[in-house]
Amino acid sequence: MKIEHLGIAIKSLETSDNLFAKLLGKSNYKQESVEREGVTTSFYQLGESKIELLEATNPESPIAKFIDKKGEGIHHIAFGVEDIRAEIERLKEEGFVFISEEPKDGADNKLVVFLHPKSTNGVLVELCQEKP
Ligand code: ZN
DSSP, rough: OEEEEEEEEEEEEEHHHHHHHHHTOOOOOOEEEEEGEEEEEEEOOOOOOEEEEEEEESSSSHHHHHHHHHHHHHEEEEEEEEHHHHHHHHHTTTOOOOOOOEEOOOOOOEEEEEEOGGTTOOOEEEHHHHHH
């Protein structure tokens, strides 16, 4: 595994894209909506890893709910894996709980699943695999 990206919940992409472009000294390489998840994402490449900014597209979005509860900030850590189904099986055997065990299409050409933060010390963990 490697740290593929860090997801950061933000209120406004317009504002935060400006902020992160200044902070990182580069522009995002992609902006993409995942309507099923109620998010618009913006990605920055940082060496092997990325920063993913997440803006809610509607009030029912998990990102809107997260910001209501906790405010803006780090939302999840994503581990890049070679074989997402094998990792799901391995982690289930280790006793980890998944929000959904079936990989779904995520942003940036990935298959993704999320582990429940209850089983990972309060950290929302995403596993992601490059789509074949
Ligand atoms: Zn992510």
